[in-house]
Amino acid sequence: MSNFTNGTGGLSRRGLLKGATALGAAGLILPASVRKAMAEPKRGGVLRIALASGNTTDSLDPATWDSTFVQSFNTARCNTLTEIAPDGTLVGELAESWEASADAVTWTFKIREGVTFHSGKAMTVDDVVASINYHRGEESKSAAKPYVDPITDIKADGQNVVITLSGGNADFPFILADYHLVVLPSADGKIDVTTTDGTGAYVLDSFEPGVSVKMSRNPNYFKSDRAWFDGIDALSIVDAAARQNALITGEVDVIDGVDLNTVSLLERAPGIKVLPVTGNQHFVFPMDTRLSPYDNNNIRQALKYGLDRDELVEKILRGFGSAGNDHPIGRGQRYFNTELEQKTYDPDKAKFYLKEAGMDSISVQLSAADAAFSGAVDSAVLYAERAAAAGINIEVVREPSDGYWDNVWMKKPFCASYWGGRPTEDLMFSVAYSAGAPWNDSFWDHARFNELLVSARSELDDDKRRQMYWEMQDICANEGGVVIPMFASYVNAHSDKVGVPEVIGTNQGLDGLRLYERWWFA
Amino acid sequence: MGLIWTMIAKRLGLGLLTLFVISVIIFSATELLPGDFAKAILGQSATEETLAAFRKEIGLDLPAYQRYFNWLGGAIQGDFGTSLSGNKRPVADLIATRLGNTLFLALYAAAIAVPLSLVLGILAALYRNSIFDRAANAAALTSISFPEFFVAYILIFVLAQSGLFPSMTRMDADTTLGEGLYRAFLPALTLTLVVTAHMMRMTRAAIINLLASPYIEMARLKGINPMRVILKHALPNALAPIITVIALNLAYLITGVVVVEVVFVYPGLGQLMVDSVAKRDFPVVQAVALIFAAAYVLLNLTADVLSTLSNPRLIHRK
Numbered sequence: 052m053s054n055f056t057n058g059t060g061g062l063s064r065r066g067l068l069k070g071a072t073a074l075g076a077a078g079l080i081l082p083a084s085v086r087k088a089m090a091e092p093k094r095g096g097v098l099r100i101a102l103a104s105g106n107t108t109d110s111l112d113p114a115t116w117d118s119t120f121v122q123s124f125n126t127a128r129c130n131t132l133t134e135i136a137p138d139g140t141l142v143g144e145l146a147e148s149w150e151a152s153a154d155a156v157t158w159t160f161k162i163r164e165g166v167t168f169h170s171g172k173a174m175t176v177d178d179v180v181a182s183i184n185y186h187r188g189e190e191s192k193s194a195a196k197p198y199v200d201p202i203t204d205i206k207a208d209g210q211n212v213v214i215t216l217s218g219g220n221a222d223f224p225f226i227l228a229d230y231h232l233v234v235l236p237s238a239d240g241k242i243d244v245t246t247t248d249g250t251g252a253y254v255l256d257s258f259e260p261g262v263s264v265k266m267s268r269n270p271n272y273f274k275s276d277r278a279w280f281d282g283i284d285a286l287s288i289v290d291a292a293a294r295q296n297a298l299i300t301g302e303v304d305v306i307d308g309v310d311l312n313t314v315s316l317l318e319r320a321p322g323i324k325v326l327p328v329t330g331n332q333h334f335v336f337p338m339d340t341r342l343s344p345y346d347n348n349n350i351r352q353a354l355k356y357g358l359d360r361d362e363l364v365e366k367i368l369r370g371f372g373s374a375g376n377d378h379p380i381g382r383g384q385r386y387f388n389t390e391l392e393q394k395t396y397d398p399d400k401a402k403f404y405l406k407e408a409g410m411d412s413i414s415v416q417l418s419a420a421d422a423a424f425s426g427a428v429d430s431a432v433l434y435a436e437r438a439a440a441a442g443i444n445i446e447v448v449r450e451p452s453d454g455y456w457d458n459v460w461m462k463k464p465f466c467a468s469y470w471g472g473r474p475t476e477d478l479m480f481s482v483a484y485s486a487g488a489p490w491n492d493s494f495w496d497h498a499r500f501n502e503l504l505v506s507a508r509s510e511l512d513d514d515k516r517r518q519m520y521w522e523m524q525d526i527c528a529n530e531g532g533v534v535i536p537m538f539a540s541y542v543n544a545h546s547d548k549v550g551v552p553e554v555i556g557t558n559q560g561l562d563g564l565r566l567y568e569r570w571w572f573a
Numbered sequence: 574m575g576l577i578w579t580m581i582a583k584r585l586g587l588g589l590l591t592l593f594v595i596s597v598i599i600f601s602a603t604e605l606l607p608g609d610f611a612k613a614i615l616g617q618s619a620t621e622e623t624l625a626a627f628r629k630e631i632g633l634d635l636p637a638y639q640r641y642f643n644w645l646g647g648a649i650q651g652d653f654g655t656s657l658s659g660n661k662r663p664v665a666d667l668i669a670t671r672l673g674n675t676l677f678l679a680l681y682a683a684a685i686a687v688p689l690s691l692v693l694g695i696l697a698a699l700y701r702n703s704i705f706d707r708a709a710n711a712a713a714l715t716s717i718s719f720p721e722f723f724v725a726y727i728l729i730f731v732l733a734q735s736g737l738f739p740s741m742t743r744m745d746a747d748t749t750l751g752e753g754l755y756r757a758f759l760p761a762l763t764l765t766l767v768v769t770a771h772m773m774r775m776t777r778a779a780i781i782n783l784l785a786s787p788y789i790e791m792a793r794l795k796g797i798n799p800m801r802v803i804l805k806h807a808l809p810n811a812l813a814p815i816i817t818v819i820a821l822n823l824a825y826l827i828t829g830v831v832v833v834e835v836v837f838v839y840p841g842l843g844q845l846m847v848d849s850v851a852k853r854d855f856p857v858v859q860a861v862a863l864i865f866a867a868a869y870v871l872l873n874l875t876a877d878v879l880s881t882l883s884n885p886r887l888i889h890r891k
Contacts, residue, residue, distance in 0.1 A: 107848040192627035296740040454607035
């Protein structure tokens with residue numbers, strides 16, 4: 052899925068308008084003593100990594116990158132205009148700096164000079180324009196289309212790219228860090244989507260879809276403090292036990308998607324470290340707020356209080372996550388509302404809200420399949436057990452995983468789903484909570500919320516924005532149509548030979564998809 | 574001998590018809606599945622517009638019968654089309670290496686399993702009801718009773734975590750034969766354990782069946798040693814059922830090993846088939862299904878031809 056999320060830290064007003072260029076910013080925020088204690092990155096070695104995703108239908112076309120496997124190796128092959136640093140701030144990648152007009156409608160990006168593709172061709176401003184245009188327009192089949200739809204005009208101006216939006220958006224540079232929006236070589240204003248070329252840290256040597264990818268370091272990479280490995284050898288191992296065996300027997304150095312049921316066994320294996328990273332990925336139970344009984348907010352509140360979030364985190368996530376508060380903003384995000392009361396399991400309150408709605412008990416159906424998230428069916432069953440104490444009878448309907456997004460999600464009135472999160476509050480709310488958005492899976496339409504969403508988007512004053520986003524989280528949590536039981540960590544494991552940076556990107560799995568260029572062999 | 578050739582020709586013709594029917598069934602089945610390739614790839618993030626553009630690009634906007642006949646027209650000329658995925662890889666390319674891998678593993682497993690089960694079956698018949706017979710039977714039945722993945726995990730636990738054999742099987746273009754045999758040992762052993770029981774017990778039963786016949790009695794009375802009785806007198810007459818069972822198991826080794834492929838990360842056809850069905854990549858599903866069907870048709874034909882040849886009464890029919 053197209054998930055990019057944001058981690059900790061904030062973007063200052065100056066940083067927002069000017070664009071930081073210091074790539075090492077993440078390292079600089081650490082006290083000197085800590086930095087000394089950390090092993091210095093060094094070059095060498097071929098990283099062997101096994102990932103849980105990867106499919107024989109994977110392709111090099113950026114419109115279709117749907118799994119961590121393709122996303123990560125293509126992020127190593129290519130670059131985007133901006134990059135979300137491990138601490139969650141935004142830094143330049145192929146764009147050196149950027150500036151916005153006062154209303155945040157027109158954005159000017161200064162493109163880095165002297166960058167070449169692996170083929171030797173110089174990367175030009177035209178390549179940037181063509182690469183972004185590929186995702187726009189009627190013909191686009193790209194999953195990133197909704198992100199670039201607000202662009203009304205994009206043109207080259209010397210070494211700059213000038214982008215005009217349909218409305219002000221203070222977070223626009225964050226969107227350009229999306230992994231779909233990589234810069235590929237172009238000819239006559241079109242990019243070739245089958246090319247293996249790119250400007251990134253690693254040159255693609257071989258790609259066998261659903262099996263493996265081999266890459267070697269790009270000797271001309273424009274970042275000197277990145278790309279420590281000589282090469283990358285990434286394998287797709289879908290079976291969790293096989294993946295963990297590969298790590299234990301030393302066939303690979305890093306794996307993702309550790310099976311939470313056996314994580315304690317893996318922790319005991321010699322020479323292996325388990326690395327959980329708290330991200331903004333969260334699991335949800337959206338209700339169709341247009342339909343009875345979910346159109347009544349008292350019923351929605353009752354359902355939100357009838358859920359034992361801590362139990363789900365403990366039993367489904369084995370502690371690798373945190374309780375959700377019925378809004379999609381993660382603790383690490385810039386405008387996370389720290390004063391909003393955390394909802395807990397409270398059958399009395401749930402009963403109270405039922406009574407408000409004029410009912411003593413209620414029966415609902417909850418559709419779930421593990422396609423929504425691993426453990427979705429178990430979560431639904433636990434939910435039903437706890438909710439029963441409040442007079443809420445949940446009948447868990449077990450749906451087939453196959454075709455889940457076609458037939459269940461946004462079709463059944465109450466179901467399980469997940470979001471990988473988005474890098475900014477605006478994107479997350481716009482995509483899944485604004486009225487009429489194609490993925491608004493609760494079909495929620497709240498006038499005050501929608502109004503705040505638009506005004507916060509173009510607001511450049513940090514305090515005012517914070518106030519607005521805080522209010523929106525409050526509205527979402529107490530009047531919204533989505534039960535958000537938990538935020539799940541990304542759980543990876545690696546051999547102790549691998550060097551891991553002190554700060555790890557949380558915007559996506561695999562160190563914000565940039566593990567290949569950020570990690571090293573100790 | 575003419576009889577044999579007519580039979581082969583007839584069966585091949587019927588086989589082609591079977592393949593055609595299978596292609597229709599598979600196509601209709603993929604059509605019946607909810608969702609399509611565009612939806613499967615774009616998943617949760619699909620919008621109506623992007624789906625329409627995607628379908629148009631890969632030709633999914635055409636009506637189903639038209640897509641089927643386009644595919645059939647190509648297939649008759651040996652062109653199985655291109656995968657729907659953005660790589661536009663010809664299906665033949667996509668399948669070639671994986672088919673090679675699948676055949677390699679199937680042959681490897683068969684090379685261990687067939688001689689092993691024949692020898693065990695013959696010995697079990699020879700020493701029937703002895704401790705050896707009971708032990709061999711019990712062991713074979715135990716291994717067939719466990720699910721494949723369980724056998725695989727046990728082997729990994731015992732043989733791979735101690736470092737004797739690799740827990741996963743990487744095969745690429747520059748893997749030498751020796752290396753390939755070493756790396757694929759555990760999956761081959763797993764499959765051996767799974768298929769041996771069937772063939773061994775069939776061998777034993779077929780031979781024991783014959784041991785009650787008068788002509789065996791006669792051979793015994795003549796004082797021929799029991800091993801010779803079985804090899805010279807009983808076995809040739811027991812060949813037909815044994816060959817059939819071997820052919821069935823070989824077909825299984827080609828078509829039914831996806832679980833073993835997944836556990837050992839072996840890039841074979843099974844995994845490709847499962848992936849393609851999940852993503853509704855219909856040209857690939859069709860091609861793989863046809864290969865699987867062809868394997869059954871050809872192996873059954875081979876079994877029938879060999880059984881006929883092993884039986885003089887069928888060859889010299891009046």
